[in-house]
Amino acid sequence: METFKADVAIIGAGGAGLRAAIALAQADSKIRIALISKVYPMRSHTCAAEGGAAGVVKPDDSYEQHFHDTVGGGDWLCDQDAVEYFIHEAPKELTQLEHWGCPWNREPDGSVAVRPFGGMKIQRTWFAADKSGFHILHTLFQTTLQYPNIQRFDEYYATDLLVDDGRCQGLTAIEMKTGQMRRFQARAVIIAGGGAGRIFPFNTNGAIKTGDGMALAYRAGVPLKDMEFVQFHPTGLPNTGTLLTEACRSEGGVLLNKDNYRFLQDYGMGPETPLGKPELKTMELGPRDRVSQSIWHEIQKGRAVKTTWGDCVWLDMRHLGEKKINERLPFVRDICISYLGIDPVAEMVPIRPVAHYMMGGIHTDLNAATSIPGLFAAGECACVSINGANRLGSNSLVEILVFGHRAGLSALEYVRDQKPGNDAALASQGEAAQAKLRALFMRDVGKESIAGLRKEMTDTMGEGVGIYRTAHGLTETCNKLADLRRRYADVALHDKTNVYNTDLLSALELGSMLDCAEAVAVSGLERKESRGAHQRLDFTARDDNKYLKHSMAYYSQTERPRIEYRDVVITTSPPGVRDYSGAKK
Amino acid sequence: MSDNRLGARQVELEVLRYNPDRDETPSYQRYSVPCKNEWCMLDALNYLKDHIDPTLAYRWSCHMQVCGSCGMMINGEPKLACKAMVRDYEGVIRLEPLAHFPIERDLVSVADDFMDKLKRVKPYLIPAKPKTLEEGEYKQTPAQMQRYRRFSMCINCMLCYAACPEYGLTKSKFIGPAAITLAHRYNLDSRDGGRDERQEEIATNEGVWECTFVGACSDVCPKHVDPASALQQVKVASTVDWYLEHFMSWNKK
Numbered sequence: 001m002e003t004f005k006a007d008v009a010i011i012g013a014g015g016a017g018l019r020a021a022i023a024l025a026q027a028d029s030k031i032r033i034a035l036i037s038k039v040y041p042m043r044s045h046t047c048a049a050e051g052g053a054a055g056v057v058k059p060d061d062s063y064e065q066h067f068h069d070t071v072g073g074g075d076w077l078c079d080q081d082a083v084e085y086f087i088h089e090a091p092k093e094l095t096q097l098e099h100w101g102c103p104w105n106r107e108p109d110g111s112v113a114v115r116p117f118g119g120m121k122i123q124r125t126w127f128a129a130d131k132s133g134f135h136i137l138h139t140l141f142q143t144t145l146q147y148p149n150i151q152r153f154d155e156y157y158a159t160d161l162l163v164d165d166g167r168c169q170g171l172t173a174i175e176m177k178t179g180q181m182r183r184f185q186a187r188a189v190i191i192a193g194g195g196a197g198r199i200f201p202f203n204t205n206g207a208i209k210t211g212d213g214m215a216l217a218y219r220a221g222v223p224l225k226d227m228e229f230v231q232f233h234p235t236g237l238p239n240t241g242t243l244l245t246e247a248c249r250s251e252g253g254v255l256l257n258k259d260n261y262r263f264l265q266d267y268g269m270g271p272e273t274p275l276g277k278p279e280l281k282t283m284e285l286g287p288r289d290r291v292s293q294s295i296w297h298e299i300q301k302g303r304a305v306k307t308t309w310g311d312c313v314w315l316d317m318r319h320l321g322e323k324k325i326n327e328r329l330p331f332v333r334d335i336c337i338s339y340l341g342i343d344p345v346a347e348m349v350p351i352r353p354v355a356h357y358m359m360g361g362i363h364t365d366l367n368a369a370t371s372i373p374g375l376f377a378a379g380e381c382a383c384v385s386i387n388g389a390n391r392l393g394s395n396s397l398v399e400i401l402v403f404g405h406r407a408g409l410s411a412l413e414y415v416r417d418q419k420p421g422n423d424a425a426l427a428s429q430g431e432a433a434q435a436k437l438r439a440l441f442m443r444d445v446g447k448e449s450i451a452g453l454r455k456e457m458t459d460t461m462g463e464g465v466g467i468y469r470t471a472h473g474l475t476e477t478c479n480k481l482a483d484l485r486r487r488y489a490d491v492a493l494h495d496k497t498n499v500y501n502t503d504l505l506s507a508l509e510l511g512s513m514l515d516c517a518e519a520v521a522v523s524g525l526e527r528k529e530s531r532g533a534h535q536r537l538d539f540t541a542r543d544d545n546k547y548l549k550h551s552m553a554y555y556s557q558t559e560r561p562r563i564e565y566r567d568v569v570i571t572t573s574p575p576g577v578r579d580y581s582g583a584k585k
Numbered sequence: 586m587s588d589n590r591l592g593a594r595q596v597e598l599e600v601l602r603y604n605p606d607r608d609e610t611p612s613y614q615r616y617s618v619p620c621k622n623e624w625c626m627l628d629a630l631n632y633l634k635d636h637i638d639p640t641l642a643y644r645w646s647c648h649m650q651v652c653g654s655c656g657m658m659i660n661g662e663p664k665l666a667c668k669a670m671v672r673d674y675e676g677v678i679r680l681e682p683l684a685h686f687p688i689e690r691d692l693v694s695v696a697d698d699f700m701d702k703l704k705r706v707k708p709y710l711i712p713a714k715p716k717t718l719e720e721g722e723y724k725q726t727p728a729q730m731q732r733y734r735r736f737s738m739c740i741n742c743m744l745c746y747a748a749c750p751e752y753g754l755t756k757s758k759f760i761g762p763a764a765i766t767l768a769h770r771y772n773l774d775s776r777d778g779g780r781d782e783r784q785e786e787i788a789t790n791e792g793v794w795e796c797t798f799v800g801a802c803s804d805v806c807p808k809h810v811d812p813a814s815a816l817q818q819v820k821v822a823s824t825v826d827w828y829l830e831h832f833m834s835w836n837k838k
Contacts, residue, residue: 040696042741043644043652098722101710101774103730103737110724134651135737142708142767154700177689206646239623242649335649338668339623451635495640497606500690503639 001172001183001430006034006151008411009171009186011158012213013037014044015133015400016379016407017192018140019093023408025147031412034184036153036173038208038505041141045194045206046400049133050245050331051117052125053397055090058114061122063087070395071573073119073287074359074388075532076548077226079569082366086386086395086402093401094126102139103128115328116250116280117394119287119580123280125394130245130331136397156182157505158212160433161189161220161375162426168220168375169421172433176505179498181437183430185423187415188374190407191217191362192400195380196516198509200355200465201458204236204243210509211516213381217362218515222370223552223564225383227360227516228524229533231391232292232467236354238309240339244332244351246393248344249284251328252276253317255291256348257303263313267294269580276319282582289390289533290580292353296467305350312350321345353467357396359387359533360523363552363566368407374418376411378403385550385568389532441504446492450506453491457484457510457517465521468535474525481518482560488514519553519561526563527551544575596620596629596671600641601681603688611688613679614638620671626680627655627666643692650807653742656683657692663744663805683747685757698757699743699764706760706768706786711779729775736770736815738808739763745802745812751795759795760787762802762812769815772822788823796820 008024010017013035021035037044056066066087071078098104098112104126105113117125128135144150155176162170162185170185193213197205218224234255235244249255254275257263262283265272269286273279284291295313298304304311317325317332322345325333329344336342342349361383368376368384378384379400386399464477488511495503529543530536549565556562596618603611616637620629627645634641645655648667655666658681660674686694716723745762746752752759768787772780787793796816803813 039644039646039654040700040741043646043654045647045652047651047653047740048647048649092718095718095722099710099712099716099718099776101771101776103734104722106725106727106730108727110726110729112722131651131738134740138737138741142703143710145704146707146709154696177695206648206652208646240648331651338650338670339625341623450639495642497604497640497690499605500642500693502634502642506639 001181001434003183003185004034006032006184006186007415008188008190009034009036009184010190010192011036011171011216012044012192012194012379012381013041013152014192014194014379015046015136015140015397016404017190018144019401019404020190020192020378020408020411021144021150022140022147023405024412025150027409027412029149031149033150034153034186035150036156036158036184038155038157038212040154041152042138043208044137045209046137047134048204048206048243049397050130050243051247052115052127052132052394053094053136054117054120054124054392054394055094055126055398056087056124057091057094057112057126058122058124061124065122066090066124068573069120070386070392071388072576072578073392074390075542075578076573076575077385077388077531077550077568079385080571080573081569082384082386084571085366086399089402090398093398093405097136097139097401100139100143102135105129115247116278116285117392118246118250118285118291119281119392120394121281127247130247130329133397157508158216159437159508161216162429163220163372164422164425164429167373169426172430174437176500179501181434183427185421185426187418188376188411190411191375191377191381192379192404192407193381195358196513197355197358199457199461199513199517199520201462202236202241203355204233204241210513212509212512213377214361215512215515217370217375217377218519218555220372220375221555222372222375223363223554224519225360225363225385225550225552226523227358227519227553228527228551229359229389230355230465230520231288231357231359231533232353233288233356234291234295234353235315235351237335237339238307238312238350238352241354242335242339243354243356244315244335244349245329246288248315248317248329248332250278251324252278252320253315254284256314256316257298258305259303263298263303264291264294267297269294271582273582279582282580286580287390287392292467293535295353307350310352312352314348315351316348317344318346318348357391359383359389359391367410368403369410374414376407378407389534440507441493441496443493446490448487448491450491450503450510453484453488454510454513457481457514461517461521465524468537469524470537471525474521477521478518478525478560481514481521485514485518515555522560523551523553523563548575592622594620594622597677598629598633599677599679600692602691604690622672624671625667626659626669626671629671630666642690651740653740656742656744656747657681658684658747663747665742665744665807668807683743685747685749685753686743694743696743699746702760702764703741703767706764707779707783708767708771710771710774710777711782712776713778723776725775733770733773735810736766736773739767739810740808742807744805744807748801748805750799750801751797755795758791760792762816765793765819766810766812766815769819784823784826787819788826793819793823
């Protein structure tokens with residue numbers, strides 16, 4: 001098997017992976033970096049983020065405010081030491097991106113402009129129209145091109161981590177172009193593989209968001225933390241699930257039920273604010289969990305707008321006018337016209353909540369380190385616990401920068417003390433990974449279809465692990481997923497070609513998704529309280545006595561995951577009441 | 586919803602198939618796919634892959650016209666499969682990988698040449714005056730940003746290369762629309778001082794002077810980046826450079 005040696009291997013070349021690579025390359029021009037991704041870096045899902053990135057920069061803002069918005073927004077499940085670090089690093093990272101050429105929107109005097117965002121008390125969201133993630137991704141990718149010590153391996157799918165002598169020392173990956181297995185021997189590995197939104201039937205995520213990075217770490221023994229916390233974004237297009245950024249509302253768009261009533265005022269987010277004059281941290285600028293839950297209630301009460309694609313509410317942006325929509329939300333306008341045939345300048349847009357983001361992920365400490373020495377993780381695949389039970393919009397684009405950077409530096413520090421690995425032991429692990437893959441590839445009989453199993457998985461996730469959950473629904477989903485994991489062993493591959501075999505890739509991705517989905521459902525079943533994005537109809541209150549804790553899901557090959565709990569780090573903000581009413585402000 | 590988006594019909598797709606493990610030359614395979622009128626071509630392909638033929642290979646991810654993965658020829662025109670709507674086509678629809686690139690397999694093109702070209706033009710900020718983070722951001726007025734903003738919208742989907750006759754004729758020697766546009770984007774950026782370095786690559790016979798201003802690149806660009814205008818601007822600016830250098834020698838750096 002062809003083997004590449006590197007000092008640090010990075011799995012995933014989206015925002016977090018690229019930021020880690022640059023941090024390493026800048027810190028040490030001698031260090032060899034292997035940047036491995038199943039897609040070309042520009043295709044990574046960072047490109048789909050629209051709204052912006054939060055960082056304290058304006059004189060009326062403060063770190064304390066960003067801290068409190070984030071911790072309260074996360075329903076006190078954030079680790080406050082991580083949040084503290086995060087908010088202080090945020091403006092530096094955003095300025096750094098500016099120095100690398102990111103076209104942030106500007107004020108007339110040439111300074112960086114900010115926009116309001118949901119759950120944030122002060123305007124602090126840096127933005128590049130409604131293509132912020134796209135510009136961040138391309139700026140980072142283009143910046144990496146100047147560093148000769150970043151060697152890219154585009155379209156390589158990582159299959160297994162190599163762990164020997166108690167430390168992570170590399171990985172195996174399939175080169176898509178040839179179908180050949182390659183071994184990467186590295187003194188440290190950073191996973192930056194993104195989220196797993198594709199486990200849901202209706203989601204904003206690209207096809208590639210299949211939780212591969214999470215599954216790699218999970219199977220190697222690292223716990224997945226707080227997986228039950230899945231963000232449902234309030235405003236998805238009802239047919240395709242395509243994201244309409246929160247900036248639609250922060251620029252002044254409003255949500256209406258079938259009677260053209262701004263219903264958010266009935267759910268603790270009132271009183272109603274004047275049309276076109278959004279006020280921070282209330283009404284349409286409430287946090288995503290609360291807004292999505294309110295839509296769910298409106299639907300239950302029969303006040304939804306009936307559409308071919310199910311029950312929706314209206315997003316009304318007409319009063320913003322064509323000029324502002326073109327300047328601030330041009331992409332949103334394009335998308336609405338393309339997929340729905342509706343021009344938001346002239347018509348209201350039907351929307352419904354859509355699975356968007358995983359708050360949970362690979363458990364890491366503040367240094368982006370996992371429980372396996374030499375293995376680091378950052379970005380959506382990781383859970384360093386800055387998002388808690390509900391992420392605020394525009395914190396994740398900063399998280400990939402802050403903790404991508406941190407992961408790079410932590411890995412660098414780590415590899416300096418590492419002795420070379422045992423080549424023979426790593427080679428034999430590589431052979432084992434290859435044998436496993438070959439068995440899947442060569443299997444002739446298989447009763448189960450990839451698309452069929454995937455459909456059953458997403459269906460059961462939609463039914464049992466949606467915005468509101470019950471013991472009954474979660475139990476059914478857990479049972480179903482256990483069954484699907486068993487049946488997965490009998491999956492059929494039809495494509496026996498080496499070159500660019502997407503049938504094989506889909507089978508492997510399905511395996512990742514099933515493992516992640518089970519961690520989500522079982523963690524959800526065990527958490528008998530309602531907090532942030534995890535809402536139980538049978539346990540409607542937050543229970544700080546029992547559950548002011550992180551869920552830690554440990555992998556088992558044949559059983560459902562074992563769930564343990566870990567204390568939340570509270571430094572200065574004891575759990576309090578989340579208040580998004582405009583009244584007392 | 587006046588355009589009958591909710592209707593459905595059987596769509597005939599004629600898809601280029603090529604498996605380098607087995608095939609000497611590409612061939613076409615016919616599929617009949619039940620499509621909804623609101624679908625884009627990518628939805629049709631995903632249906633095909635899930636329900637009819639799991640061996641078909643193509644790239645896709647975001648399904649929202651921003652990741653740039655799903656570029657292909659649809660009835661001979663370079664398009665994003667997620668942007669081309671099924672309802673806009675009649676009869677048999679022919680799907681092929683992007684023109685002018687080698688075929689890796691089926692609808693998947695080999696992108697190596699494009700990736701090399703991107704790197705060659707140094708598409709990153711080479712600061713005119715380096716600044717520390719403590720000094721804060723560079724000031725850039727909205728008007729200054731407007732000069733390059735359009736050219737920063739490129740999603741690297743490679744449709745412009747598939748449309749560009751010069752790229753095809755020169756057997757891909759031409760650096761091509763997207764890469765030159767990206768270089769120009771940084772040249773126009775008020776924070777940048779790297780123009781001289783980039784001009785060595787793009788103001789050459791493999792760079793802008795290969796362009797015959799057919800303008801096909803701008804016609805097919807799904808993001809309205811208008812590479813043709815970027816290339817014309819580069820030509821004008823390099824002509825000025827040449828005159829300055831040859832007739833105004835006192836002006837040399």
